[in-house]
Amino acid sequence: MGCIRFENVHRDFTRGGETFQALVDVNLEVRDREFVAIVGPSGCGKTTLMRMVAGLEFPSAGRVTVDGREITDPGPDRAVVFQAFALFPWKTVAENIGFGLKCKGMPEAERARVVARYIELMGLGGYEKAFPHQLSGGMQQRVAIARSYALDPGVLLMDEPFGALDAQTRVVMQEELIRLARQNPRTVLFITHAVEEAVYLADRVVVMSRRPGRIKEIVDVGSVRRAEGWDRLEHIEEVMDTASFVHLRTHIWRLLREQQATALAA
Numbered sequence: 001m002g003c004i005r006f007e008n009v010h011r012d013f014t015r016g017g018e019t020f021q022a023l024v025d026v027n028l029e030v031r032d033r034e035f036v037a038i039v040g041p042s043g044c045g046k047t048t049l050m051r052m053v054a055g056l057e058f059p060s061a062g063r064v065t066v067d068g069r070e071i072t073d074p075g076p077d078r079a080v081v082f083q084a085f086a087l088f089p090w091k092t093v094a095e096n097i098g099f100g101l102k103c104k105g106m107p108e109a110e111r112a113r114v115v116a117r118y119i120e121l122m123g124l125g126g127y128e129k130a131f132p133h134q135l136s137g138g139m140q141q142r143v144a145i146a147r148s149y150a151l152d153p154g155v156l157l158m159d160e161p162f163g164a165l166d167a168q169t170r171v172v173m174q175e176e177l178i179r180l181a182r183q184n185p186r187t188v189l190f191i192t193h194a195v196e197e198a199v200y201l202a203d204r205v206v207v208m209s210r211r212p213g214r215i216k217e218i219v220d221v222g223s224v225r226r227a228e229g230w231d232r233l234e235h236i237e238e239v240m241d242t243a244s245f246v247h248l249r250t251h252i253w254r255l256l257r258e259q260q261a262t263a264l265a266a
C-alpha cells in the first residue's frame with residue numbers, strides 16, 4: 001500500500017532574515033500504485049514536496065500522510081532516487097541492488113533471486129560484478145532505480161532522476177522506467193521539469209505555479225494513454241508523435257508559459 005496525501009500543506013522558509021512562502025495550500029492525493037509527475041518552474045517547491053514525503057522536511061501548516069499516517073521521519077516504506085547516482089562505490093552492481101534487502105534481513109537465496117530479477121528488468125545483465133565507476137551515468141541510475149524497486153517500498157520518490165543524463169540516454173531510461181513501472185505498479189511521485197517526460201510516464205501530471213508554489217492544475221494523462229493505446233507503441237517517439245500526446249504536452253506548456261508571463265509582468 002502507498003497512498004500519499006497532502007492536506008492544506010503550507011511551507012515557509014526563512015532566508016537572510018526574511019520569511020517567504022515556498023508552498024501554499026497544496027492538496028493532493030496520490031492513489032495506491034499511481035504514477036504522478038510534478039512539473040513546475042524552478043524554485044516552486046517540487047523538491048520540498050518530495051522531501052516532506054521522504055520525512056526530511058515538514059509542513060509549516062497542514063499535514064502529509066502515507067496510508068493515513070502522518071510522516072514524522074524517513075522510513076523503508078518510502079524509497080528515494082535522487083538526481084545524483086547515490087550508489088556505494090565500493091560495492092558491485094549486485095551488492096548495491098541487494099544492500100537494502102540484506103539490511104531488511106532477507107535470506108541470501110531469496111535476495112539473489114530478487115536481485116537477478118531487477119538486473120534482468122533494468123537491462124543490467126552481465127554487469128552484476130561491475131563497480132559503479134565502471135558504468136556510465138545511465139547505467140548507474142538504472143542500478144539506483146533497480147535498488148529502489150527491489151526494496152519493494154509502498155512509495156517511490158524520484159527527484160529529477162534523469163536530469164543529469166544526456167538526451168539519448170534519457171530516452172532509453174524513460175522507456176526502461178515505463179516498462180518497469182507497468183510490470184511492477186507502485187506508487188511513484190516523480191519530479192521533473194521535462195514536460196514530455198511527465199506526460200510519457202505519468203498517470204496524472206501536477207502542474208505547479210511559480211513561487212509561492214501552488215497546484216495550478218492536475219492533468220489526467222492515464223485515461224488518454226489507455227484510450228489511445230500508447231502502451232502498445234514500442235518507442236517513446238511514436239507516443240510523442242500521436243495527436244493526443246501533442247495535445248496534452250501543449251496544454252501543459254501553456255500552463256507553464258502563463259507562469260512565465262505572470263513572473264515577467266510582476
Ligand SMILES: Nc1ncnc2c1ncn2[C@@H]1O[C@H](COP(=O)(O)OP(=O)(O)O)[C@@H](O)[C@H]1O
Nearest residue numbers: 013014015022041042043044045046047048049
Ligand atoms: N531549507 C531551506 N531553507 C531556505 N529556503 C529553502 C530551503 N529549501 C528550499 N528553499 C527554497 O524554497 C523554494 C523551493 O525550493 P525547492 O523545493 O527546491 O524547489 P524546486 O525543487 O521546485 O526547484 C526555493 O526558493 C528554495 O530556495
Ligand SMILES: [Mg+2]
Nearest residue numbers: 046047048159
Ligand atoms: Mg528541485
